[in-house]
Amino acid sequence: MPVAVVTDSTAHLPEGFAERYGITTVPLHVLVDGTSSLDGVEFGPAALADALGQRRIVTTSRPTPAAFAAAYRTALDAGADAVVSIHLSKKLSGTWEAAVLAAQEVGPDLVRVVDSRTIAMGLGFAALEAAEAARRGADVGEVEAVAVAAAGATETFFAVETLEYLRRGGRIGSAAALLGTALAVKPVLEVREGEIQALEKVRTMQRALARLVDLAAEVAGTDEVAVAVHHLASPDRAAQLATRLDERLPVSTGCVVSELGAVVGAHTGPGVVGFVIRKPLRSR
Numbered sequence: 001m002p003v004a005v006v007t008d009s010t011a012h013l014p015e016g017f018a019e020r021y022g023i024t025t026v027p028l029h030v031l032v033d034g035t036s037s038l039d040g041v042e043f044g045p046a047a048l049a050d051a052l053g054q055r056r057i058v059t060t061s062r063p064t065p066a067a068f069a070a071a072y073r074t075a076l077d078a079g080a081d082a083v084v085s086i087h088l089s090k091k092l093s094g095t096w097e098a099a100v101l102a103a104q105e106v107g108p109d110l111v112r113v114v115d116s117r118t119i120a121m122g123l124g125f126a127a128l129e130a131a132e133a134a135r136r137g138a139d140v141g142e143v144e145a146v147a148v149a150a151a152g153a154t155e156t157f158f159a160v161e162t163l164e165y166l167r168r169g170g171r172i173g174s175a176a177a178l179l180g181t182a183l184a185v186k187p188v189l190e191v192r193e194g195e196i197q198a199l200e201k202v203r204t205m206q207r208a209l210a211r212l213v214d215l216a217a218e219v220a221g222t223d224e225v226a227v228a229v230h231h232l233a234s235p236d237r238a239a240q241l242a243t244r245l246d247e248r249l250p251v252s253t254g255c256v257v258s259e260l261g262a263v264v265g266a267h268t269g270p271g272v273v274g275f276v277i278r279k280p281l282r283s284r
Helices: 017-021 045-053 065-077 095-106 121-135 140-152 164-168 174-184 205-220 235-248 262-268
Strands: 003-008 023-026 029-032 035-038 058-061 082-087 111-115 154-159 186-192 195-202 225-231 252-259 273-278
Touching: 003 065, 003 121, 003 140, 017 023, 017 121, 023 065, 023 121, 029 262, 045 058, 045 262, 058 262, 065 082, 065 095, 082 095, 082 121, 082 140, 095 111, 111 140, 121 140, 121 154, 121 225, 121 273, 140 154, 154 205, 164 262, 186 205, 195 205, 205 225, 205 235, 205 273, 225 235, 235 252, 235 273
Parallel strands: 003 023, 003 082, 082 111, 225 252
Antiparallel strands: 029 035, 029 058, 154 186, 154 273, 186 195, 225 273
């Protein structure tokens, strides 16, 4: 195992994928009324939806540098020659910074830290591609390059019931939040240049779903793509989007559906639905 791959819990890899690919996942923290829990380990999407429904105060925080350092040392002690650590956009979280601090402690010659400039399965696809490259025997520089390329080959779009949760967490400007909530419109957003940006607004969630399908078709073109659909507390809506994407996209390696974890869900709110498309690396 020459190169180990580490990511964080915002990758939202489908169940069993991290173990299958040998990826270590370091969880972020979810705080409910000040009590901290580990994202995806001690606190999941159902608990989050319940907490938000009760209007409890939900915030999030990055992993500690010590948690990353422990993960790196465990991988190195298990026989890895180096580690590639891939994380959500540094413009959205301090997670990347914590990983960098840990890498400096463990040894910058042993740990490479990648800012994926994205989130959810945009990050997840990068981790999976990196792990596959490591499995093929790529060296640390090659695995790092694959992670960067794979993250750059993804596009992420989603629709939310309201921008209020993103506004509260400071992940989108207050002006965009006001625009999004005006006249009960449903905002359609994208992850671009490492940030969440408002794309447009539609009147209903059904129209938002239709727009998401159109966006996916535009991004995919005639390429063979991989697709992931995400949601929080909205499985029927996610299944509908997945079905429509399967029908619309001409060439797809399949569509996985994964519920968002508590950290990302805390900033989007229940009812969010969206997709990540990963285009072939050769096309970028």
